Amino acid sequence: MTERVSTWRPHAYSVATMRAQARRVLPRPIFDFADGGAEDERTLRRNEAAFSAFGFLPRPLCGSSHRDLSIELFGKSLRLPVLIGPTGLAGLFWPDGECATARAAARAGTVYCASHASVVPLEAIAACEASPRWMQVFVYRDRGFTREFAERAAAAKYDALVLTIDNQLTGNRERDLRNGFTIPPRFGPAAFAAMALKLPWLMRMRGELKYITFGNYVDRLGASDLKTLAERMPSLLDTSLSWRDVDQLRSWWKGPFLLKGILHPQDAKEALARGVDGVIVSNHGGRQLDGAVAAVEALPAVVEAVAGRIPILVDGGIRRGRDVIVALALGASACVIGRPHLWGLAVAGEAGVMQVLEILRREIDRVMGLCGVSSIGQIGPDLLMREDCLPLHPTC
Numbered sequence: 001m002t003e004r005v006s007t008w009r010p011h012a013y014s015v016a017t018m019r020a021q022a023r024r025v026l027p028r029p030i031f032d033f034a035d036g037g038a039e040d041e042r043t044l045r046r047n048e049a050a051f052s053a054f055g056f057l058p059r060p061l062c063g064s065s066h067r068d069l070s071i072e073l074f075g076k077s078l079r080l081p082v083l084i085g086p087t088g089l090a091g092l093f094w095p096d097g098e099c100a101t102a103r104a105a106a107r108a109g110t111v112y113c114a115s116h117a118s119v120v121p122l123e124a125i126a127a128c129e130a131s132p133r134w135m136q137v138f139v140y141r142d143r144g145f146t147r148e149f150a151e152r153a154a155a156a157k158y159d160a161l162v163l164t165i166d167n168q169l170t171g172n173r174e175r176d177l178r179n180g181f182t183i184p185p186r187f188g189p190a191a192f193a194a195m196a197l198k199l200p201w202l203m204r205m206r207g208e209l210k211y212i213t214f215g216n217y218v219d220r221l222g223a224s225d226l227k228t229l230a231e232r233m234p235s236l237l238d239t240s241l242s243w244r245d246v247d248q249l250r251s252w253w254k255g256p257f258l259l260k261g262i263l264h265p266q267d268a269k270e271a272l273a274r275g276v277d278g279v280i281v282s283n284h285g286g287r288q289l290d291g292a293v294a295a296v297e298a299l300p301a302v303v304e305a306v307a308g309r310i311p312i313l314v315d316g317g318i319r320r321g322r323d324v325i326v327a328l329a330l331g332a333s334a335c336v337i338g339r340p341h342l343w344g345l346a347v348a349g350e351a352g353v354m355q356v357l358e359i360l361r362r363e364i365d366r367v368m369g370l371c372g373v374s375s376i377g378q379i380g381p382d383l384l385m386r387e388d389c390l391p392l393h394p395t396c
């Protein structure tokens, strides 16, 4: 595998400017594939907007000259409380996109979670030797295939297994329908023109496009082209996914095991009772059930249900360091990003992902400094006030 590291650092000073640059460099169907959500994109917008319901109650006189952004998660020390979540087909955004991202995460001192739908197989990502690395899986009708995924991840020394529970049916993503980004692809003249016009992307990807596939499925399904694999994917997934599957995976995977897609506090309690090691409060970035509550809205009840017994991560709509601080103040152990790292990847490969993580690191550090907080452990509900002006901390 060739390692292509762009030496060019994008001049993005915020995640929003990185998104704007990604929009300029990517063909419309690919930009929309990442940027879009399900149906009317209410949940997508709600994820971002929900953070505005909170304001900070800073205590500047508690300031310190140094802020420590590190956290400990499943026995590993991370340099910042932001992880990179699983996103399928990252190789569409930059050649060898998964490895570029994994390396950027490792350099920034955080976790990269590989997607079941990576372009290259999970073993190839592991071969980049970036760590910590987590592996995300689904439950298939053929439970033997599910088990195979877990065994492959263990053999490739992934540090944790993440079962995504909110994707057994694919969300109705209407931007993809409009753009012909479907299986089979129905690209019209506008989509082809959009690709031809994005020359740097086209030049970068021209030798790669024929290798774009779901790398983890090739051997098992005996086909290597994306169209065939994607056509067969929905029939592989089992919509009757249940807690029995969670138990089974729990017994097959010996390391840290997380559920991704928890919104209901009762599900978080059940996960805890079944020996799950962590939950990711998530609505899949608004790509699945349009109308679901924002992840950060669901977070407080999950925190209460779990009562500190396992780490709770949250994703969806995190675009600023201040969003991370809000989530941590509400009781999250760490945050996960999806789209922001893909925007960085599209703009400058590994350097772009690093830049996104660096932007968030700087923003987190600044907010901590302005709030008078010197370590992540000091961030608590007393730092927040809700829109309705009620301090969240019971003693305030």
Ligand SMILES: Cc1cc2nc3c(=O)[nH]c(=O)nc-3n(C[C@H](O)[C@H](O)[C@H](O)COP(=O)(O)O)c2cc1C
Residues within 6 Å of the ligand: 033, 034, 035, 047, 085, 086, 087, 088, 115, 116, 117, 136, 164, 260, 282, 283, 284, 285, 286, 287, 315, 316, 317, 318, 336, 337, 338, 339, 340, 342
């Ligand atoms: C292009 C794209 C592909 C994704 N693929 C997966 C996937 O394969 N597995 C998964 O569990 N989540 C997947 N997600 C969801 C992300 O892991 C994450 O939950 C979501 O993007 C977080 O919201 P944010 O994009 O607002 O940060 C994907 C998200 C995007 C944008």
